[in-house]
Amino acid sequence: xxxxxxxxxxxxxxxxxxxxxEVAEAIADKTDAVIVRNGSRGxxxxxxxxxxxxxxxxIAYGPVTPEDVDGLIESDFLNGGxxxxxxxxxxxxxxxxxxxxxxxxxxxxxxxxxxxxxLEHGGFSGLTHALESGPRGVLxxxxxxxxxxxxxxxxxxxxxxxxxxxxxxDQKYVTCNADEGDSGTFSDRMLMEGDxxxxxxxxxxxGFAVGASxxxxxxxxxxxxxxDIFEKALKVARAGGWLGDDIQGSGFDFDIDLHxxxxxxxxxxxxxxxxxxxxKAGVIRYKPPLPAVEGxxxxxxxxxxxxxxxxxxxxxxxxxxxxAEHGVDRSKGTLAFQLAGNVRRGGxxxxxxxxxxxxxxxxFGGGTASGRPIRAVQVGGPLGAYVPAAQLDxxxxxxxxxxxxxxxxxxxxxxxxxTVDMAAQARFAMEFCAIESCGKCTPCRIGAVRGVEVIDRIxxxxxxxxxxxxxxxxxxxxxxxxxCAMGGMTPFPVRSxxxxxxxxxxxxxxxxx
Amino acid sequence: xxAKYDAQIATQIINNFGAKPELLVQILHxxxxxxxxxxxxxxxxxxxELNISxxxxxxxxxxxxxxxxxxxxxxxxxxxxxxxxQAMGSxxxxxxxxxxxxxxxxxxxxxxxxxxxxxxxxxNCACSPAVMIDNKVYGRxxxxxxxxxxxxxxxx
Ligand SMILES: Cc1cc2nc3c(=O)[nH]c(=O)nc-3n(C[C@H](O)[C@H](O)[C@H](O)COP(=O)(O)O)c2cc1C
Ligand code: SF4
Ligand code: FES
Numbered sequence: 001x002x003x004x005x006x007x008x009x010x011x012x013x014x015x016x017x018x019x020x021x022e023v024a025e026a027i028a029d030k031t032d033a034v035i036v037r038n039g040s041r042g043x044x045x046x047x048x049x050x051x052x053x054x055x056x057x058x059i060a061y062g063p064v065t066p067e068d069v070d071g072l073i074e075s076d077f078l079n080g081g082x083x084x085x086x087x088x089x090x091x092x093x094x095x096x097x098x099x100x101x102x103x104x105x106x107x108x109x110x111x112x113x114x115x116x117x118x119l120e121h122g123g124f125s126g127l128t129h130a131l132e133s134g135p136r137g138v139l140x141x142x143x144x145x146x147x148x149x150x151x152x153x154x155x156x157x158x159x160x161x162x163x164x165x166x167x168x169x170d171q172k173y174v175t176c177n178a179d180e181g182d183s184g185t186f187s188d189r190m191l192m193e194g195d196x197x198x199x200x201x202x203x204x205x206x207g208f209a210v211g212a213s214x215x216x217x218x219x220x221x222x223x224x225x226x227x228d229i230f231e232k233a234l235k236v237a238r239a240g241g242w243l244g245d246d247i248q249g250s251g252f253d254f255d256i257d258l259h260x261x262x263x264x265x266x267x268x269x270x271x272x273x274x275x276x277x278x279x280k281a282g283v284i285r286y287k288p289p290l291p292a293v294e295g296x297x298x299x300x301x302x303x304x305x306x307x308x309x310x311x312x313x314x315x316x317x318x319x320x321x322x323x324a325e326h327g328v329d330r331s332k333g334t335l336a337f338q339l340a341g342n343v344r345r346g347g348x349x350x351x352x353x354x355x356x357x358x359x360x361x362x363x364f365g366g367g368t369a370s371g372r373p374i375r376a377v378q379v380g381g382p383l384g385a386y387v388p389a390a391q392l393d394x395x396x397x398x399x400x401x402x403x404x405x406x407x408x409x410x411x412x413x414x415x416x417x418x419t420v421d422m423a424a425q426a427r428f429a430m431e432f433c434a435i436e437s438c439g440k441c442t443p444c445r446i447g448a449v450r451g452v453e454v455i456d457r458i459x460x461x462x463x464x465x466x467x468x469x470x471x472x473x474x475x476x477x478x479x480x481x482x483x484c485a486m487g488g489m490t491p492f493p494v495r496s497x498x499x500x501x502x503x504x505x506x507x508x509x510x511x512x513x
Numbered sequence: 514x515x516a517k518y519d520a521q522i523a524t525q526i527i528n529n530f531g532a533k534p535e536l537l538v539q540i541l542h543x544x545x546x547x548x549x550x551x552x553x554x555x556x557x558x559x560x561x562e563l564n565i566s567x568x569x570x571x572x573x574x575x576x577x578x579x580x581x582x583x584x585x586x587x588x589x590x591x592x593x594x595x596x597x598x599q600a601m602g603s604x605x606x607x608x609x610x611x612x613x614x615x616x617x618x619x620x621x622x623x624x625x626x627x628x629x630x631x632x633x634x635x636x637n638c639a640c641s642p643a644v645m646i647d648n649k650v651y652g653r654x655x656x657x658x659x660x661x662x663x664x665x666x667x668x669x
Contacts, residue, residue, distance in 0.1 A: 014640050017652035044639035183595035186636040221542070221579055222635050224648055260542050263578035265633060279537035281576035297535075339639060341600035346639030369601070378596055414597045414638070428599070432633070 004034050005078040008051040008058070010108065011037035012193045013225050014186070019065055020048035026069040033078055039194020041108035042348030043095055051090055054080040060087040095345060095364055100326065100334045102318075103311045104350045107194035113232050115240045118197045124242060126313030130205045131250045133316075138209040139165060142312065144320030146332030151177050151268075151305030152380070152409045152485075154398045157312075160302060163292040164210040167300035172212035174203050174302045175277065175295070176309055178219040178226075179261050179268035182381025184412030187336040188306035190348055192219075192226045195310075196233035200243060200256065202309035205316060206302050207254040215256040216296070218273050221263055231258055265382075265436040269484050270303040272438060283438045284484045305410070307336055327353035331397045339365045341378075341414035351396075358392040361415055372417040376425075376501070380409025382432050383489035385496035386416075386425065405492060422501035426494045427455040433490040444487025447478045451494065461507040468498070468505065515549035515584070520558060522547070527562045534563045537573055541580050550581045586621045586628035588666055590614065591645040594631040597638035602655070606642050609656045613663070 009015075009024040027050070028035050043049060049062035050072075059080040061072060068085060075083040087093055101107075110117040118124070130138045143158030164172060176199065180188040192199060203215045219227055234256055237243035245253045259277055261267050267276045271285035274296050295301025311333065315323045324332045331353035337360055339346050344366035351360070357377065361367070368374055376386045385406040387394065394400060401408050416425075430451030437444045451474055457467045475491035482488040498505060516522070526543045530536040537559070544555055551574050560567040574580045592598075592607050607618065616622040616629050637643035640652030644659065646666050654662065 013635075013650055014637050014652055017637050017640060017643065017650045047640070180636060181634060183634045184597040184638045185634075186638055189636040220636075222632060222645075225650070226636075259539060262538055262542065262580060263632075264576065276538055277535075279533075279535040279539075279573070281573050283576075340597040341638065341641065343639075346641075348639075382596060412597075412638070414600055416600045420600065425596070425599070428596070432595075436633075 004032055006036060006053040007031075007033040007078070008036050008038045008053075009048065010040045010194075011225070011229070012040040012047075013189060013223070014044045015040055015047040015049070016225060018047050018063065022066040023048050023050065023064050023069065026066045030069060030073055031078060036111050038110060039108045039112050040190055040348075041090065041096060042104065042190060042350075043093065043345070044347040045345045046087065049087075050077075052078055052080060058090045060090040060093065061085040062087060095347070095349070098364070099350050100352050101350050102314050102323075102334050103198070103307060104191065104195070104336060104348065105314070106198065107191060110195075112194055112196055112229060113236050115197070115236050115242075118195075122317065123197055124201055124313075126316035127201050127205055127208075127242075128248075130208055130316050131248070131252065135165060135209045135211065138205060138316060141316055141320035142209070145315045145323040146320075146327070146330070147308065147311060147315060147323070148331070148398065149305055150307035150311070150335065150410060152182075152407070154408070157304065157308055160292055160304070161206065161209050163290070164212070164300045164302050167293055169300050171214070171297075172210055172300045172302075173296045174206045174210070174212045174215040174304075175274070176203055176215065176217040176306055177268060177270065177273055177303055178217050178306045179273060180220055180223075180306070180410070181265040181268040182384075182410050182412050184340040184378065184414035185338050185381060185410045186340075187338055187348055187411065189223050189226050191306055191310050191336075192223075193229050196230050197237060197242075198310045198313055199230075199306055200233060200237050202312040203256060204243065204247065204252075204254045205312050206304065206309060208252055210300070210302055212302065213253050213255070215254060216277055217256060217258050218261060218267075218277055219258060220261045227258065227260065234258065265432070266438045266484075266486050269486065272484075273303065274301065281438075284440055284486075286483070307410075328395070328397050330399060335396070335408070335411045337396070337411045337413055339413050339415070342368045342370055342417045343415045344369045353397055354395050356393050356395050357387065357413070360396070360413060361392065365415065368415060368417045370417045370419075372419065374415055375418040375420055376416045376422065378414040378416070378425075378493065379412070380407040381412050382429060383407075383485055383492060384409050384412075385492045386422065386500065387496070388500040405496065407489075407492075422497040422504040423455065423459050426497040426505075427452060427459070429490050429493040429497075430455060433486060437486060438484075441481060441483045441487060443478045443481035444483075444490075447474055447481075447487065448490060450474055451478075451490075455494075458505055464505075464507065471498070516547050518548055518552060518554055520554075523555065523558050524562060527559065532562055534565050537563065537565075537570070538577070541574065541577075545580065550584050552582070583621075584625075586626050588627045588647055589630065589645075590627060590663075591630045591632040591635075593633070593635050593637075593641070593643040593645075595634040595638075597634070598642040601641035603642040606644075606654060606656060606659060610659060613660065
């Protein structure tokens, strides 16, 4: 008797949003295959992507709808049979093959809640190593790696951790920022759904390095499936002795609580996140004191993004020096870029820094989904500048982006084709700021509302020149007078729209008021 | 169906969180899960049991988009309004939804059947436009698929 076939069907938001649960049910109903619910390989345009284990290989089919299942069975897909949806061996798909999968090495490969599979694929080797080398050894490796925060600001992680480690306090905290509010970003979500134990491992290592015994994950409420999977992962880790008291007999105690955000973009800013974790409204705090000195409940606190923390286990396992061999200048290692918007092959691409925007959008992404020319690309979320198509050759490097007034941020890349109305995009930037402002400073709270009005007048062609000047002044006021990047950077997308796409702010032809 | 307000159960929910004021945001989420909105009664009870002022509770409730203070419709339809979905036609989808549902953004229809709300990113940006209906996320939602999904969730 032949042994049962193993079929992987992702249990991941994008795949499920396109019918993965129904596909899994149909395969379970109609075959005797063993179904494993994995994370996503990040090739979202192929979701739901089904993989069958044939010999030593995994053969992929996608995108599969429940209606395709009968045809797949007829084509003997359980043995890798030919079918229109056959993609071949997963690892050979160029999109995946041409990546540098480090932080996402296990994502999509395993059942995220299977501790044995995690261990088998190198999981917890970073932590084991860390526990052996001691807090100082960990700090040294993280510094050597050159790792910078993946949440947006790009602050060196090793320095942040050292500050918390040096602080004297009866209690310290490690907090993980999983608020992932930027449009065009989903890497935090994908990692937490596909390989949550890696984040848990990274947080434990952070706690060990700085001397903290408690961790919090602040997850946006818009991610219900992520919450479900991550809650289960915490239980799996505790049951296996990898979380809680005396982790693996090391004498080190660390546990993690999951908290939900409540639909506020600004709560992704670290001090607002801490306020929210304390049960309050997410109003930004003045800095200093830095959270590393006085953070959660006034105690020294590490605040790091999901991907920052999830990069650490691999760094410790491979050594900081080796991690730093990849990337460019002061942008070391890899970033999980996310291709979104009007792009043919949307998904997650983990690549060493230094890759060009064009390479990502055209070679990986395959250009626009509509087939029309690219006109603008917004990188780094709603506070990031719009990059015109003429500048696609720019390399992804924190400093290079800063030079052109743009930012990499959390690595979200949103593509727009030539039908985009850039005045509408500029207006939205101001509108979003008005909706999400925490209200603490006037330039942001009132300025954004004025910004919408002024852009409306420009669009209506009322005193165009004067209003364009006014918009420029308003942007200066917001940049100079805002306490955080919400008000302080909203002018970036606005100004880039005016600068690179002035024609969109001109009166329609024939209208010469 | 959301449950009818019950002071005893409300106390239980609050106690599940150790009646700690620092867990107020999490407690409010638990109230939303059970009752679907935060009533005046709930505010009063939460304030009393956490030993904080009603103004404190109000301040938190009003800050966060998730904590609605009026009952939503039987179905809650959220359409992503953020940039990636804009690039794939969310503005047109929104106009279509407002028309077919007969309700404007941020409103509940008079018959109480449906609430239409904006959401700013569901993390499904590689499959834009994204929509959430009754807490389930959908991707690549054009107008045809939107109509099918409504059908699946009990009709327009
Ligand atoms: C308005 C605003 C929103 C932000 N949203 C997020 C977010 O969703 N996730 C995140 O990790 N960082 C976000 N940040 C950046 C955080 O303030 C902070 O820099 C980061 O969490 C630090 O972690 P890292 O050093 O690992 O990047 C945001 C910042 C601002 C100003
Ligand atoms: S810039 Fe805006 S969001 Fe930031 S502190 Fe000021 S009012 Fe709050
Ligand atoms: S921008 Fe719509 S799902 Fe992210």
